[in-house]
Amino acid sequence: MRKERIAVDMDEVMADSIARFQAWHWRDFRAELSREALHGRPMREAVAADRWPTVQQYPHAPGFFEDLPVMEHSQTVLRQLAARYELFVASAAMEFPGSFRHKYEWLQTHFPFIPWQHYVFCGDKSILAADYLIDDNAYNLRAFRGEGILFSAPHNAGETGFRRANDWLEVARMFL
């Protein structure tokens, strides 16, 4: 029997990119960008209007995706998923061409049990042939042809259209 296939998004699912936004926001403005401020709305609404042109450029800047913190429990749970499912990593990295190399190296470093053959850098996630996609962006799940699992992130707090996993332990309970 063919194993079911799970595709997993990187930013805010495997990698804590919000931590980088917060650190750089502090570096540039000596002001906190709190998770509470990000709750239930896109970042451009959480950031002060005069700071947004700067903050918007962060993911395009060199180093943004380098050495991002790993999301809690993601390594343990993904290692177990990799044993039972066909596991792919699917990042919408095409939006940030400067991120390719760092994302690749980050995966090799922190998730060595996922082979590079199972990395996908794309734009539109409708291209993924998988049974499940775990992603924090509802628009990616809407494009996806399989079953979407919304991974909780501050910005998606109000989203109700998908089965939700609040953290990796909840993903484990769903799939293991």
Place this chain on the structure above:
Amino acid sequence: MRKERIAVDMDEVMADSIARFQAWHWRDFRAELSREALHGRPMREAVAADRWPTVQQYPHAPGFFEDLPVMEHSQTVLRQLAARYELFVASAAMEFPGSFRHKYEWLQTHFPFIPWQHYVFCGDKSILAADYLIDDNAYNLRAFRGEGILFSAPHNAGETGFRRANDWLEVARMFL
């Protein structure tokens, strides 16, 4: 009605990577690597054994994928395909992480009518959700879940398992 979706490989289909192998082989050995020598066999069998360790490293070297020649008629035909089909570019670029940036820029330069949202850099092409894949590697077509079209390249001359397109004009006759 949903448009049918065509995924297209890059190397030896859109981009003439053999030309780069030939040029570098000449640069390093002052000896020709002819298309006749490449006919019906993998490159490692066409290259002299003492040269293979060097040649094998070419795609890993900086600049290999930069400014590759564009395959004849590919721009005209792909522009027409993009009007009638959902067109994706799908490269097994993960094998050569140094290629990401050059491949991205090459597509932007030579195929500006294909949006970056429709680029896919992957390893295993079984991840592609598309109706057709045009590719010169039979193993990619075997992995693919839709219908594979084998794009003729010297190395695949003996391959009989797939519908074949000898050049872009033949692709046009199939799809337009």
